[in-house]
Amino acid sequence: MFQESRWKNFLSYVGPGFLVSTAYIDPGSMENDLQAGASYTFEQLWVILIGFIFALIIQMLAANLGISTGKHLSELCKAEYPKFVKYCLWLLAEFAVICADIPEVIGTAFALNILLHIPVWTGVLITGLNTLLLLGLQRYGVRKLELVISIMILVIAACFFGEMGYVKPPAGAVIKGLFVPKLSGQGAVGNAIALLGTLIVPHNLFLHSALVLCRKVPGSVRGVNDACRYYLIESGFALVVAFLINIAFVSVSGTVCSANNISDETTNQCNNLTLGSAPFLLKNVLGGSSSTIYAIALLASGQSSTITGTYAGQFIMQGFLDLKMKKWIRNLMTRCIAIAPSLIVSIIGGSKGAAQLIIISSIVLSFELPFAVIPLLKFSGSTSKMGPHKNSIYIMVISWILGVAFTGFNVYYLITAFVGWLIHNKLPKIANVFVGIIVFPLMLVYVLAILYLTFRKDTAVTFIEPIMLDHPVVQNNMEHGLSNSCEVVEADRIPYREDLADIQLPE
Incomplete structure (x- = not known):
């Protein structure tokens, strides 16, 4: 009976981790994984492994932050930082x-191109309309819609797992790629940063810290600790599934494109691999239907990621500005802004240009990551924010090491890539001087902003002491998760947040 009760309690917390994990198998992740496999075979699998380890840690920290404080990350940033920094x-x-919405726009456009044979730029325009359709379907229950989309995403996962069984990637090379760091070949560092940018997206931290507030958590030390543990298990399982799907993408692409007996046509396809040309990877399993099934799954991937982006945007706006929009207005606004660069690039550069834009947006996301991760790490280890629930020294040391390593990796690439471009471009010297005068100060501002967030001392105290009930027996019952009398049953729970963008999730 006790085990059944704990299992029932765990199921009541299931949801946020799976919703968040959809961002790890969005069109941006697919694009970068497939290109990493085609260009570097299995050499960059270690980037995915480290990225998912870091993702699990910081998603756990984000969930714990929301549970322990009753506020999500953007609300705590608003309370902590001066007005200029907050804005x-x-x-x-x-x-x-x-930036996270751009791959969804382009991925959807590629899917429509495969299904309906329309130009990519036309598909980009249509994405604004299909977003309204998606939001219209949510009135029937977002949980049902997410279930359908998850099943469709699992279709493509099953396809790539089936293809893995057919092409049989060398186990030794895959294991070596996972555990032996290596960056060789032109553009390897940029592709690795793009991989990290799609694996660890800033808005997911704001999203996860808010989603956990849509559950009723007992207001006791044990209740909070149980909730943190349940969310860790749930998020861990969801991220492991997403990790395996990413490994399948890279392994299939790497195996097919590195085979000794591939045709000239396949070699050309591998050299120009985009989301639009990737269905050839599945022909061994799906035959002539590979393009259709791939396109449907790609469409589902893009639309599921749109849901997470919409909710994250609501939480960010509500937390920083105390402002909420209707979901359809919020989504349409974000999508229209994302459509503009996608449309311009797809018209000028075609499919190849659109695919490159996904890589660029992923790199930008990677550079933006410190401005969400650093506040999260500081708040998670702060007594003034978390009280007795602040994270252990071991977790904080590991997370700070990974955070500093990722930030240093980004800064190194930013400086070396720009200096390399200055040396090798064909612009007049005077033009290079002006570009340097503009860009180098911006780099300095970027580094100084990171240092400011890292070393600034927190001042705001947001932790609220839990309710201490007068009767010692009642207090003991609350700490051990036992029922109290009807007079205090409402006092032993932290109020859940009904104000968070009208999320339709179970209590």
Whole structure:
């Protein structure tokens, strides 16, 4: 009976981790995974492994932050930072949502191109309309819609797992790629950063810290600890599934494109691999229907990621500005902003240009990550924010090491890539001087902003002491998760947040 009760309690917390995990198998992740496999075979699998380890840690920290404080990340940023810093963080977070939406726009456009044989730029325009259709369907229950989309995403996962069984990637090379760091070949560093940018997206941290507030959590030390543990298990399972799907993408692409007996046609396809040309990877399993099934799954991937972006945008706006929009207005606004660069690039550069834009947006997301991760790490280890629930020194040391490593990796690439471009471009010297005068100060501002967030001392105290009930027996019952009398049953629970963008999730 006790085990049944704990299992029932765990199921009541299931949901946020799976919703968040859809961002890890969106069109941007697919694009970067497939290109990493085609260009570097299995050499960049270690980037995905480290990325998912870091993702699990910081998603756990985000969930714990929301549970322990009763506030989500953007609300705590608003309470902690001066007005100018607060608005800068808000703009960066909104820009991150837009950058994350670009791969969804282009991925949907590629899917429509495969299904309906329309130009990519036309598909980009249609994405604004299909977003309204998606939001219209949510009135029938977002949980049912998410279930359908998850099943469709699992279709493509099953396809790639089936293809893995057919092409049989070398186990030794895959294991070596997972555990032996290596970056060789032109553009390897940029592709690795793009991989990290699609694996760890800033808006997911704001999203996860808010979604957990839509559950009723007992207001005791044990209740909070149980909730943190349940969310860790749920998020861990969801992220492991997403990790395996990403491994399948890279393994299939790497195996097919590195085979000794591939045809010239396949070689050309691998050299120009985009989301639009990827169905050839599945022909061994699906035959002539590979394009249709791939396109349907790609469409589902893009639309499921749209849901997470919409909710994240609502939480960010509500937390920083105390402002909420209707979901359809919020989604349409974000989508229209994302459509503009996607449309311009797809018209000028075609499919290849649109695919490159996904890589660029992923790199931008990677550079924006410190402005969400650093506040999260600081708040998670702060007594003034978390009280007795602040994270252990071991978790904080590991998360800070990974956070500093990722940030240093980004700064190194930013400086070396720009200096390399200055040296090798064909612009007149005077033009290079002016570009340097503009860009180098911006780099300095970027580094100084990161240092400011890292070393600034927190001042706001937001932790609220839990209710201490007068009767010792009642207090003991609350701490051990036992029922109290009807007079205090409402006092032993932290009020859940009904104000968060009208999320339709179970209590």
